[in-house]
Amino acid sequence: MRTNKKQQTKKALLDALEKSLGIVTTACKIVGVDRGTFYRYYNEDEKFKQAVKDIENVSLDFAESKLLEQIKANNTAATIFYLKTRGKHRGYIEKQQIEHTTDYKFDFGESKDGDD
Numbered sequence: 001m002r003t004n005k006k007q008q009t010k011k012a013l014l015d016a017l018e019k020s021l022g023i024v025t026t027a028c029k030i031v032g033v034d035r036g037t038f039y040r041y042y043n044e045d046e047k048f049k050q051a052v053k054d055i056e057n058v059s060l061d062f063a064e065s066k067l068l069e070q071i072k073a074n075n076t077a078a079t080i081f082y083l084k085t086r087g088k089h090r091g092y093i094e095k096q097q098i099e100h101t102t103d104y105k106f107d108f109g110e111s112k113d114g115d116d
Contacts, residue, residue: 009033010041014051022059 012031020026070078083092
């Protein structure tokens with residue numbers, strides 16, 4: 001009987017996680033369990049873990065679709081963000097060049113205490 005309740009709780013968590021777009025805290029509140037219970041299930045049950053990862057991928061796909069909608073609407077910031085994250089292999093990355101100057105003179109000659 002206990003296992004059946006646990007399976008029902010896991011299913012309820014997965015349903016709530018899907019509705020909350022992968023937000024664990026929200027899913028736990030909907031179901032009425034604490035985050036520790038969620039992560040215990042996650043770490044102990046490979047099928048549950050895989051189902052959670054599948055929901056995370058759906059959430060990521062949803063977010064990417066919203067980003068692409070912004071790009072289609074000519075949102076420059078969204079376009080730049082996309083290129084910086086997905087276009088790195090084409091050179092769309094920011095590079096910093098740091099120059100440092102000093103008047104300090106380095107002496108790489110013989111040491112003064114004779115430890116050469």
